[in-house]
Amino acid sequence: MSAEVRRHVAVDLGASSGRVALGTVHGGTLRVEVLHRFENGGVPVQGGLYWDVLGLWREILRGLRLAAQHGPVDSVGVDAWAVDYALLDEHGQLLGGVHHYRDARTDGVMDAVTARLGREAIYDATGIQFLPFNTAYQLAAHRRDAPSHLKRARRLLMLPDLLHAWLCGRQVSERTNASTTQLFDPRQDSWSAPLLQALDLPPGLFPEVVPAGTVLGPLTPEVAQHTGLHGAVVIAPATHDTASAVAAVPAQGEHWAYLSSGTWSLVGVETPHPVITPRTLAHNLTNEAGVNGTTRLLKNVMGLWIVQECRRAWGHPDFAQLYAAAEAAPAGGPLIDPDDARFLAPGPDMPERIQRYCEETGQFIPVTPADITRCVLESLAHRSAEVLAQLEEVTGRPVTTLHVVGGGAQVRFLNQLLADVTRRAVVAGPVEATLIGNLLVQAEACGHIPAGSVRQTVRASEAPDRFEPGPLAPRERQALFARLGHSPAAPT
Numbered sequence: 001m002s003a004e005v006r007r008h009v010a011v012d013l014g015a016s017s018g019r020v021a022l023g024t025v026h027g028g029t030l031r032v033e034v035l036h037r038f039e040n041g042g043v044p045v046q047g048g049l050y051w052d053v054l055g056l057w058r059e060i061l062r063g064l065r066l067a068a069q070h071g072p073v074d075s076v077g078v079d080a081w082a083v084d085y086a087l088l089d090e091h092g093q094l095l096g097g098v099h100h101y102r103d104a105r106t107d108g109v110m111d112a113v114t115a116r117l118g119r120e121a122i123y124d125a126t127g128i129q130f131l132p133f134n135t136a137y138q139l140a141a142h143r144r145d146a147p148s149h150l151k152r153a154r155r156l157l158m159l160p161d162l163l164h165a166w167l168c169g170r171q172v173s174e175r176t177n178a179s180t181t182q183l184f185d186p187r188q189d190s191w192s193a194p195l196l197q198a199l200d201l202p203p204g205l206f207p208e209v210v211p212a213g214t215v216l217g218p219l220t221p222e223v224a225q226h227t228g229l230h231g232a233v234v235i236a237p238a239t240h241d242t243a244s245a246v247a248a249v250p251a252q253g254e255h256w257a258y259l260s261s262g263t264w265s266l267v268g269v270e271t272p273h274p275v276i277t278p279r280t281l282a283h284n285l286t287n288e289a290g291v292n293g294t295t296r297l298l299k300n301v302m303g304l305w306i307v308q309e310c311r312r313a314w315g316h317p318d319f320a321q322l323y324a325a326a327e328a329a330p331a332g333g334p335l336i337d338p339d340d341a342r343f344l345a346p347g348p349d350m351p352e353r354i355q356r357y358c359e360e361t362g363q364f365i366p367v368t369p370a371d372i373t374r375c376v377l378e379s380l381a382h383r384s385a386e387v388l389a390q391l392e393e394v395t396g397r398p399v400t401t402l403h404v405v406g407g408g409a410q411v412r413f414l415n416q417l418l419a420d421v422t423r424r425a426v427v428a429g430p431v432e433a434t435l436i437g438n439l440l441v442q443a444e445a446c447g448h449i450p451a452g453s454v455r456q457t458v459r460a461s462e463a464p465d466r467f468e469p470g471p472l473a474p475r476e477r478q479a480l481f482a483r484l485g486h487s488p489a490a491p492t
Helices: 053-068 109-117 119-126 135-145 147-152 159-168 175-181 193-198 221-227 241-247 278-282 305-313 319-328 350-360 369-395 412-422 433-445 454-461 475-482
Strands: 006-013 017-026 029-039 042-045 048-051 075-079 085-088 155-158 214-218 233-236 256-261 264-271 286-289 295-302 401-405 425-428 465-467
Touching (some): 006 159, 006 241, 006 433, 029 433, 029 454, 053 159, 053 221, 075 159, 085 135, 085 159, 109 119, 109 135, 119 193, 119 278, 135 175, 155 159, 155 175, 159 214, 159 233, 175 286, 233 433, 241 256, 241 264, 241 295, 264 369, 278 369, 305 350, 305 369, 319 412, 350 369, 369 412, 369 475, 401 412, 412 425, 412 465
Parallel strands (some): 075 233
Antiparallel strands (some): 006 017, 042 048, 214 233, 256 264, 286 295
16 A cells, blocks of 8 residues: 555546546545536437437546646546446447437337246346346347347447446456346356347357456557546446445445435445345345445335436426425325336426326325425335335345435435434435545555455545434334335336
8 A cells, every 4th residue: 555645537427417536545535526527318319318428438538638637647447327338340339329228119128028038037147136228128129129230249338348448448347337237147257148148149249247446457548648647547446336336335344234325226235145036036136246246235216316307397496495395395295106117217297297196096196396305205215114124134134224325415304214214323425425436446456545445445534424213203104105016117
């Protein structure tokens, strides 16, 4: 470990925005400065929905140029959401665009594939939650809609792997993101040959899988010249953003769970091995790879996306004011199943969808933004409590503390609801967990912090907030939520 000041750059891509941040490691602590923020989102083209990957690349290069102005940088790493991929031809050129996971092309595909192959067989091979936009079903839709792409394709890269290839030229798949595809066998730690064969996918399409913390190589001369980052290497962090966030959970001991709270709510525990059993299948729990060989046993729950879409429909009111109004709104209002499939697609009618759901389930219909927002936040808390109970059941390990990381960690009303409804202490923070996890995995790979000290460094770098359970929530609220039922909808 070096006592010098060391700098690393994290590129974090979310579904609605991206950031380039500089991490400075010194004296066993990390300081994070966001240098560049930019918008992201789906681009509708000819009935499909795509990501603007070239626009993202332009903004990443801009952020790297800003980082170079702060002095020498040791490494760069990219994390992003899961499941979306690019196909490359024999020359490394893109074949078509990168589809957005909310693209309707996968409608009905999961049901068709599972009817043919069997849910039990697919789950036993991968341990992954059944979600309609998983990479496996996207590829089945791709074969149906554009078979020529798959015939010409020589390589499939998940989105952050594509950006790493553009940064340094090496084409690999980092383990945490590969594990989300429902094509990866966590027991064998490799792509599932039986599934690839069953889906008529050539094994050669899928690259070598490497663990988080792998040094991929120096920036290409072109990128180094364009950004001014001469001497920096590219390191694959935990490229799945949730895996980076979980790496930065400042937990100690065993009896804790995490909630990575943002556009999505990822509720889970960390285990040393995959937990693939009939009960985890029944609960539709997912086994995704974590750092240092761990497994993230979790469930994807629709998150603050619902509030974000409502806010867009309401003309973008201030988030802080919206949450304050929700806290002041009357308690005991309606609840929704946040995982109902109707809440998955974007659209300005999200408030109306919530109202229709409440009407269909015989509840009071919320009208004001405050009432609707409170309905969503309370529902997310109840869903989180339900998932925690499932995790305790399948692991046999009680959870006494819930660590909330990500953007939702700064929503104090949501954190108090989580404490009240789950009846557990809630430790909120860090908010920038994804950036922190990305940066510290890079620092560890470079030897700038001791091996195995990522969480210790997080605890030394900032203090979280703590929320204790308040008065016991009425049992009828739990009963109301329990009778709503759940429809799988939500990625990681």
